[in-house]
Amino acid sequence: MTTATAPAPAPTHAGAPQRGLVGRIVDRLGGGALQVVMVLLGLFWLVPTLGLLVVSLRTPEVNAAEGWWTIFTKPAEITFESYSSLLASGFTASFWNTVAITVPTTVLVIGIAAMAAYAFAWMDFKGRDTLFLIVVGLLIVPIQIALIPVAVIYGGVGIFGTIPGVVLFHVAFGLPFAIFLLRNFFVGIPSSLLEAARMDGAPEWKIFVQIVFPLGKPAIASLGIFQFLWVWNDMLIALVFANTESQPMTKALQSQMRQFGTNIDILSSGAFMSLIIPLILFFAFQRYFVQGMMAGSVK
Structure with missing residues (x-):
């Protein structure tokens, strides 16, 4: 006599997440x-x-x-009459002033921040964690509280109203975020690569140049785009620390608005000239930008 067996229940996938509407x-x-x-x-x-x-x-x-x-x-x-009028008003000098401020600032921030981030991530020295906490704390310091003290210092050393003065201010306030961003990215680099290079006798500078810096290109490119846009579009620092000879395009457009009122043709042509370079830069490096934004999100 055989006993009937109940059919096996269909397998359920209780752990499988349900797809949402999107x-x-x-x-x-x-x-x-x-x-x-x-x-x-x-x-x-x-x-x-x-x-x-x-x-x-x-x-x-x-x-x-x-x-x-x-x-x-x-x-x-x-x-093209508006562009002719804009160039005749001396806007070309402001354009090159913007380039002279933005490019050195971006290069200096990337170079200094990358070296500092490598030290915080992979070099063991006394007070490393304390210094990094200080750097992170500087992220919440508003720019406005430093305008008057820095202006007094600049006046004492004779660089107030000059392009180097504007560059130094941007570099100082751009480094905390840059170091924080790159340090978090460099920590994700496999330590076996660095240990193998040290076992082969490679010095720290060679490890940084040949291993860490190339692997950090996505984050560095993202930082470069951010820093370039921040400095290129800045007007507060330009209004305080730049004079007529060193003013960037943002300050030049602001002075044109004060001089001509609602002169929309001059303002629109100047605004488009100030817009086109960041737009080209973003489209040229958008692949690295997306990689840098996603870097470190998945372990």
Whole structure:
């Protein structure tokens, strides 16, 4: 006599997470459709930039009478008179002042912060943790409280109103975040690589140059983009520490607004010239930027 056995229950996947609404929508759309949506969102994000360009290429009378989107039906309204007026007003000197301030600041911050971050991450010295806590604490120090003391110091040493003075201020206040960011990235580098290099007799500077710095390119590129944009678009430090000869584009545009009031053609052309360089930089290094943003998020 045989006994009947109950059928085995169907396996359940109690531990499998359920897909949310957004996840199910993404699965239904598929990769191709999702890419199309992302491209459309990117183009929508560029609409204000396109509008600024169109406004800068038309006369003030036309801009006051029509919206910028009418340029597609009236391309004959395009003119470069606003750019000619802007360049004639001495804006070119302000552009090169911005370059002279932004590029050295970005290079110095990256170089100094990378070396300091390597020391905090992989070199053992007395007071390392205390110094790093001090660096982290400097992140919450507002720039405004240092404006007057630094201005007094600059006046005493004779660099107030000069480009080196503006660069030094940006470097000093850019280093805490840069060191914090790069140190956290460098800690994630496998220690076996560094120990193998030390066993081969490589000095610390060689380990930093040939191993740590190349592996840190995503984070360094992200830091470079951040630092470049911060300094390029800064106006507070320029208003305090730069004079007429050393003023960047932000201060020059502010003075143009005070001089000409609502002179939209001059302001729009100047704003687009100050915008185009960071935009090109971001698109050129966006791959490294995304890698740097995701670095360290998954262990």
